Amino acid sequence: MDLLVNVDVDDIEAAIRFYGGAFGLTVGRRFGVDGVEMVGSSAPIYLLVKAEGTPATGTIAQRRTYERHWTPVHLDFVVQEIESAVEKSVSLGARLEEPIATHRWGRLALMADPFGNGYCFVQFLGRGYDEIEK
Incomplete structure (x- = not known):
């Protein structure tokens, strides 16, 4: 079984700069404007744009927030x-x-x-x- 790591962010370019600079990861592939695969770790990390305030899932009332959670x-x-x-x-x-x-x-x-x-x-x-x- 392979492991994929997904991290929701609200700003893809800022996230690329942070995850690239802080962890030495590089862009592997881009998926339009809302997703990017970062490589250089033991598992790829996918940065996915999800707007603040959108539902986390359809089954709970919790909304996405980019404050510390x-x-x-x-x-x-x-x-x-x-x-x-x-x-x-x-x-x-x-x-x-x-x-x-x-x-x-x-x-x-x-x-x-x-x-x-x-x-x-x-x-x-x-x-x-x-x-x-x-």
């Missing part, structure tokens, strides 16, 4: 050096939401992109998640 699903970007990744991302409009935390398995930075989506930078230390395996 929470969802239990988010992206983790594994990096070699977390401080420089955070610095670059912040310079492109992201927000560091909590100070970088160090755990037995590695270091973690909780972030938000300019479109309200949460993501994390992870820098593994030692054996990574295997450090906490039972």
Whole structure:
């Protein structure tokens, strides 16, 4: 099974600049004016234009918003050096939401992109998640 990642945004050109600059991704393909495939990660990331205020689905009343919002699903970007990744991302409009935390398995930075989506930078230390395996 393949994994595809889709991220709703309200400005495709701003999203290309952010995801390209912050994560080193490049445009693979464009799908008209409302979609772009970003490549350079272990899975392609599709940026999809969805207007603010439009229904999230036909089954709930929730509307799209590009203010900071929470969802239990988010992206983790594994990096070699977390401080420089955070610095670059912040310079492109992201927000560091909590100070970088160090755990037995590695270091973690909780972030938000300019479109309200949460993501994390992870820098593994030692054996990574295997450090906490039972």
